[in-house]
Amino acid sequence: MPIVNTKEMFKKAYEGGYAIGAFNVNNMEIVQGIIAACKELNSPVILQVSGGARKYAHHAYLYNMVKAAEEESGLPIALHLDHGNSFELCKDCIDGGFTSVMIDGSHLPYEENVALTKKVVDYAHAHGVTVEGELGQLAGIEDEVNVSAENASYTDPDQVQDFVTRTGVDSLAIAIGTSHGAFKFKPGQKPQLRFDILQEVMDRLPGFPIVLHGASSVMPEYVAQINEFGGQMADAIGIPEDMLRQAASMAVCKINVDSDLRLALTAGIRKHLAENPGHFDPRQYLADGRANIAEVVSHKIKNVLGSEGKA
Ligand code: G3H
Ligand code: 13P
Ligand code: ZN
Numbered sequence: 132m133p134i135v136n137t138k139e140m141f142k143k144a145y146e147g148g149y150a151i152g153a154f155n156v157n158n159m160e161i162v163q164g165i166i167a168a169c170k171e172l173n174s175p176v177i178l179q180v181s182g183g184a185r186k187y188a189h190h191a192y193l194y195n196m197v198k199a200a201e202e203e204s205g206l207p208i209a210l211h212l213d214h215g216n217s218f219e220l221c222k223d224c225i226d227g228g229f230t231s232v233m234i235d236g237s238h239l240p241y242e243e244n245v246a247l248t249k250k251v252v253d254y255a256h257a258h259g260v261t262v263e264g265e266l267g268q269l270a271g272i273e274d275e276v277n278v279s280a281e282n283a284s285y286t287d288p289d290q291v292q293d294f295v296t297r298t299g300v301d302s303l304a305i306a307i308g309t310s311h312g313a314f315k316f317k318p319g320q321k322p323q324l325r326f327d328i329l330q331e332v333m334d335r336l337p338g339f340p341i342v343l344h345g346a347s348s349v350m351p352e353y354v355a356q357i358n359e360f361g362g363q364m365a366d367a368i369g370i371p372e373d374m375l376r377q378a379a380s381m382a383v384c385k386i387n388v389d390s391d392l393r394l395a396l397t398a399g400i401r402k403h404l405a406e407n408p409g410h411f412d413p414r415q416y417l418a419d420g421r422a423n424i425a426e427v428v429s430h431k432i433k434n435v436l437g438s439e440g441k442a
Contacts, residue, residue, distance in 0.1 A: 149437035164424025267306030399423035
């Protein structure tokens, strides 16, 4: 099967009450770890590439690794641009073989977000590529996404129907209390998701796929492993798995995970090098990082996404 867009994946996920995992990829070991888990559990998957990942690894390397993953696994795999910040970047990815793009105009005034998103949709749909838009702003800091808690805002359910109708987007990322990065909530804070907003969005857009960004759980075992083997990560709390599972059973069809992969890869490498101080062959320590990536993805498929056996 060639790499696919998200249309069919989301239709099945919506109807089946599960979500597709969208995992950020930056190098070969991350791609291989994700695919190993998806193959074992026969799960569809979205491999997503940020602007920063594209700068780090180069479009052609990432594209061809994802093609290799599809050829080797035979799974339904979508190759998605994460947080596209301009028409030109989206066009480059579409021209270069991506099957799905996100145009993130969530920081723009509403009418500008509509205009930019529609421009991307028109180009993408003419090329068989699906488009994710965003309304509302998540807090959090990553390479190219940086929103302070004061500037974060929940999605206004009154805007979603107008936005989706006027832009023609295929899916919509909304802000209901998740946030980007490994430090979402401080110890003592109680994570809360606004299921009332999700329900209102669902009521206004029946059958329409919703996307959750910033959905890592900041898995404590990997934070602990990093700190046990020389790291200095402050304690952090992510999104509880039962909340994500509830969202997946509702209209959420795509759940984005990057930070949990970063933690798992780093934990595996740190542990390996601490236990084998004489090792310097990258294949030895990267293999342990890759195994941790597979473990995390397998855990998400079984406990959060519900996509096992849905390929
Ligand atoms: O939401 C953003 C993703 O986690 C990608 O992060 O821009 O640091 O590659 P990045
Ligand atoms: P996390 O930082 O919670 O993994 O979110 C990743 C994300 O939303 C990528 O777009
Ligand atoms: Zn994101």
